[in-house]
Amino acid sequence: MMPRGVAKSDLPTKICAACGRPFAWRKKWARDWDRVRYCSDACRGKKASGTDQPARVSS
């Protein structure tokens, strides 16, 4: 039985740029899905401080 009509497996998924694990679409990303690169705020924080720009650390 499918009470809601939408299966979880229908949700789009991506690979987290920080931890490399697949993660599924979330409602809070509905507007920003194309830009989402990390599975969580924690992973986003690992890469750069709040920005999605590629980190160029040359020190």
Ligand SMILES: [Zn+2]
């Ligand atoms: Zn992650």
